[in-house]
Amino acid sequence: DVKVTQSSRYLVKRTGEKVFLECVQDMDHENMFWYRQDPGLGLRLIYFSYDVKMKEKGDIPEGYSVSREKKERFSLILESASTNQTSMYLCASSLTSGGRETQYFGPGTRLLVL
Amino acid sequence: AQSVAQPEDQVNVAEGNPLTVKCTYSVSGNPYLFWYVQYPNRGLQFLLKYITGDNLVKGSYGFEAEFNKSQTSFHLKKPSALVSDSALYFCAVSVMDTGRRALTFGSGTRLQVQP
Numbered sequence: 001d002v003k004v005t006q007s008s009r010y011l012v013k014r015t016g017e018k019v020f021l022e023c024v025q026d027m028d029h030e031n032m033f034w035y036r037q038d039p040g041l042g043l044r045l046i047y048f049s050y051d052v053k054m055k056e057k058g059d060i061p062e063g064y065s066v067s068r069e070k071k072e073r074f075s076l077i078l079e080s081a082s083t084n085q086t087s088m089y090l091c092a093s094s095l096t097s098g099g100r101e102t103q104y105f106g107p108g109t110r111l112l113v114l
Numbered sequence: 115a116q117s118v119a120q121p122e123d124q125v126n127v128a129e130g131n132p133l134t135v136k137c138t139y140s141v142s143g144n145p146y147l148f149w150y151v152q153y154p155n156r157g158l159q160f161l162l163k164y165i166t167g168d169n170l171v172k173g174s175y176g177f178e179a180e181f182n183k184s185q186t187s188f189h190l191k192k193p194s195a196l197v198s199d200s201a202l203y204f205c206a207v208s209v210m211d212t213g214r215r216a217l218t219f220g221s222g223t224r225l226q227v228q229p
Contacts, residue, residue: 004157033216040123042204043158043219058216090157099208100146100165103217105157 003027004106006091012112019078021109023091030096032074033103034058034066037088049074081113116141118207120220127195128228135190135223137205147188148206148217149179158204164188175199195227 007022025032031050035043035058045058049068063085067075074093078085089109094101117140127133139145146165150158162173169181179190188205202224206217 009155035219040221042118042120042221043206043217045216045218048216092158100163102148102160102163104160105150107157108155 004091004093004104006089006106006109008109009107010110010112012114013078013081014114015082017078017081017113019081019111019113021076021078021089021091021111023074023076023093023106024072025074025093025104026072027093027095027104028071029093029104030071031094031101031103032068033092033094034064034074034076035090035092036060037090037108043090046076081111083113085111086113087111116145116207116209116218118205118218118220120203120205120223122223123221124224124226126226126228129197130194133192133195133199133225133227135203135205135225137188137190137220138186139188139205139207140186141207141209143209146208147179147181148208149173149177149188149190150204150206152202152204152222154201161190161203195225197227197229200225200227 004025033048034046037043047066049055065077091106092103094103119138148163149161152158162171164171164181172178204222205220
């Protein structure tokens with residue numbers, strides 16, 4: 001089975017802090033994704049990566065950056081956390097970049113910014 | 115731009131009754147369509163997808179969905195609901211091998227199955 005793990009289930013940070021969310025997949029997938037989930041809005045794409053060191057902006061990249069130094073690891077960085085970034089963050093991976101590929105999700109990180 | 119609409123925030127059904135969770139989509143080109151389920155405090159789990167071929171797709175846990183191109187719909191169905199089906203359901207779309215590589219999700223529908 002595909003396994004996608006996220007470094008933390010719950011995080012509490014203060015406004016202005018730099019926050020790192022880590023995601024690791026164990027199936028040698030090319031693509032990795034970061035979404036945020038908010039009630040009534042579904043999942044919105046922040047960034048995705050289709051290869052090591054390659055990234056593309058999603059629908060809501062403002063206030064976020066990403067890093068993919070190794071194929072299995074994709075990090076989401078909040079340079080200066082703000083209260084409107086309080087949300088559930090979900091990482092996903094898929095085998096290739098074709099739109100038909102199933103995405104596999106991690107358990108999520110619930111971030112609270114005070 | 116591609117989009118997905120799930121018109122119902124919540125669906126209530128009695129255990130043993132059939133259930134339907136609605137989804138409509140808008141894309142330029144031919145769609146790939148997905149259903150995911152999310153149990154409390156968990157990530158999303160893949161249920162089923164439509165790529166091509168038979169319009170009726172069967173997936174995990176007895177769920178199925180029918181692709182209707184003329185109505186641009188992909189409703190999720192199950193003949194007999196279980197209490198354990200209570201969860202948040204998301205429909206998602208991507209476009210066949212071109213353009214945006216990631217999925218576009220609907221806002222989600224909470225399914226509540228009463229015993």
